[in-house]
Amino acid sequence: MRVAVVGGGISGVTCARELMRGGAEVTLLDRGHRLGGRLGAQTLRETGTRWDGHIVDVGASYFTAASPEFTTQVNDWIARGIAREWTDTFHIADPQGVIGPKIGPMRYSTPGGLRSVVEDIAAELNGDVDVRHPIDVQQVTWLDGPLIDGxxxxxxxxxxxxxxxxxxxxxTSNNLNGVRTVLEGHTRAWEPTMALVAVAEERYWPEFEGVFVNDDAILTWVADDGRRRGDDAAVLVAHSTAVLASRHLPEPIAAAPAMLAALRAVLGVQRDPDWFTVKRWTYAKPQSARPEPCFWDADARVGIAGDSWGGQPRVEAAYLSGLALGTAILTLR
Ligand SMILES: Cc1cc2nc3c(=O)[nH]c(=O)nc-3n(C[C@H](O)[C@H](O)[C@H](O)COP(=O)(O)OP(=O)(O)OC[C@H]3O[C@@H](n4cnc5c(N)ncnc54)[C@H](O)[C@@H]3O)c2cc1C
Structure with a gap:
C-alpha cells in the first residue's frame, strides 16, 4: 500500500511512522527546508551579544503529556536527553506587571529546540520512508483514487x-467533497501570532520561567528561553495577541514597537533588549479543536490530522491525531 503524508510537523511524522510500522510504503512531503512545522526553532546569529549560536523556540513554547501513548514517547525522549522536564510553575501578569505564580502540569522543553523531537521521529523513518522536502504540494485530486500533484x-x-x-x-473532484466540507467547517477558526525574540548581553528582568499575560491587548505570553533551554542565555520570547498579529501580517517587524513597550510593562523595566526580531505565524493555532482524533474518508481514501483534532490545539493532540490517522489508514489493507 502506497501512502503519501503531506506535512512534516509532529502530526505528519507520527502518522508516517505508524504507517511505516504497519508495513505501508510511505512518502512524506513537506515544504520546509527542515521538518518540524510549528515546533519551530531559530539559531541566533549576528546579535552582537555572546548568545550567537543559542537555539530559540520561536513556535510552540513547551509540551505537556497526559495520555499513556504520548507519555511513553516523552519518557523515551527524556531517557535519551532529547527532552527534559522544564517546570510546573509559571507566573501570571496583567498589563501592569507580574502578579504571582501559578502551578500547573509539568511542561517539557528540549535542549536542542522543540523541533528536535520531530527530527527524532523523522530519524526513525530514515531509509524506510521516502522523505521529500522542501517540496510545496500544490494539489490533491481524485481519479479512481487520490493523486498528489499527479x-x-x-x-x-x-x-x-x-x-x-x-x-x-x-x-472539481467530487469524490473529495467530504474532505473539503470537513476542512471548510474549521478554516475561519485559525488565529495568527507574532513571536518577538529579545536578546540581551545580560539578564535585566526578574526571575521567572514563563509568564501568562492576562487582559492585555498586545501580549499573551513571555518565556525565558535560556531557562527553558537550560543554558541560561539572556533570551526572551514574547507572543502577541491574535488581534495585534493580524494587523501586522504583511510586515511582522512593524509589530515590534508595541510588543517591546508591552514587554517593558510586564517585566517592570525601563530598557529594551540589545537585539530583537519578530517571527510571524499566520496559522498559529485553531481557536478550538474538534473532539474526534482525526478524519478518515474510507471511500476517498483521504484523511486529515493535526492539532485541530482531539479536543485541544496542542502538541500532544497533534501527535495523537497523527497516530490515529495512521492507524485508520492501515485498516485499508
Ligand atoms: C506561537 C505558537 C505557540 C504555541 N505554543 C504551544 C505550546 O506552548 N504548547 C503546545 O502544546 N502547543 C503550542 N502550539 C501549538 C503547536 O505548535 C501545534 O499544536 C503543533 O505543532 C501542530 O503540529 P501539526 O503537525 O499539527 O502542524 P504543523 O506543525 O503546522 O505542521 C504542518 C506541516 O505541514 C507543512 N505544509 C503545509 N502546507 C504544505 C504544502 N502545501 N506542501 C507541503 N507541506 C506543507 C508545513 O510546512 C508544516 O511543516 C503553539 C503554536 C504556535 C505557532
Whole structure:
C-alpha cells in the first residue's frame, strides 16, 4: 500500500511512522527546508551579544503529556536527553506587571529546540520512508483514487493547518467533497501570532520561567528561553495577541514597537533588549479543536490530522491525531 503524508510537523511524522510500522510504503512531503512545522526553532546569529549560536523556540513554547501513548514517547525522549522536564510553575501578569505564580502540569522543553523531537521521529523513518522536502504540494485530486500533484497513491494523509489543507483540495473532484466540507467547517477558526525574540548581553528582568499575560491587548505570553533551554542565555520570547498579529501580517517587524513597550510593562523595566526580531505565524493555532482524533474518508481514501483534532490545539493532540490517522489508514489493507 502506497501512502503519501503531506506535512512534516509532529502530526505528519507520527502518522508516517505508524504507517511505516504497519508495513505501508510511505512518502512524506513537506515544504520546509527542515521538518518540524510549528515546533519551530531559530539559531541566533549576528546579535552582537555572546548568545550567537543559542537555539530559540520561536513556535510552540513547551509540551505537556497526559495520555499513556504520548507519555511513553516523552519518557523515551527524556531517557535519551532529547527532552527534559522544564517546570510546573509559571507566573501570571496583567498589563501592569507580574502578579504571582501559578502551578500547573509539568511542561517539557528540549535542549536542542522543540523541533528536535520531530527530527527524532523523522530519524526513525530514515531509509524506510521516502522523505521529500522542501517540496510545496500544490494539489490533491481524485481519479479512481487520490493523486498528489499527479502522482497516484492508495491513500493520502493531510497533516497541516486546515486553511493550508483546504487550498490543496481540487474543487472539481467530487469524490473529495467530504474532505473539503470537513476542512471548510474549521478554516475561519485559525488565529495568527507574532513571536518577538529579545536578546540581551545580560539578564535585566526578574526571575521567572514563563509568564501568562492576562487582559492585555498586545501580549499573551513571555518565556525565558535560556531557562527553558537550560543554558541560561539572556533570551526572551514574547507572543502577541491574535488581534495585534493580524494587523501586522504583511510586515511582522512593524509589530515590534508595541510588543517591546508591552514587554517593558510586564517585566517592570525601563530598557529594551540589545537585539530583537519578530517571527510571524499566520496559522498559529485553531481557536478550538474538534473532539474526534482525526478524519478518515474510507471511500476517498483521504484523511486529515493535526492539532485541530482531539479536543485541544496542542502538541500532544497533534501527535495523537497523527497516530490515529495512521492507524485508520492501515485498516485499508
Ligand atoms: C506561537 C505558537 C505557540 C504555541 N505554543 C504551544 C505550546 O506552548 N504548547 C503546545 O502544546 N502547543 C503550542 N502550539 C501549538 C503547536 O505548535 C501545534 O499544536 C503543533 O505543532 C501542530 O503540529 P501539526 O503537525 O499539527 O502542524 P504543523 O506543525 O503546522 O505542521 C504542518 C506541516 O505541514 C507543512 N505544509 C503545509 N502546507 C504544505 C504544502 N502545501 N506542501 C507541503 N507541506 C506543507 C508545513 O510546512 C508544516 O511543516 C503553539 C503554536 C504556535 C505557532
Amino acid at each position: 502522482e497516484r497513491y492508495d491513500a493520502v494523509a493531510i497533516c497541516a493547518p486546515d486553511p493550508q489543507s483546504l487550498r490543496l483540495i481540487d474543487e
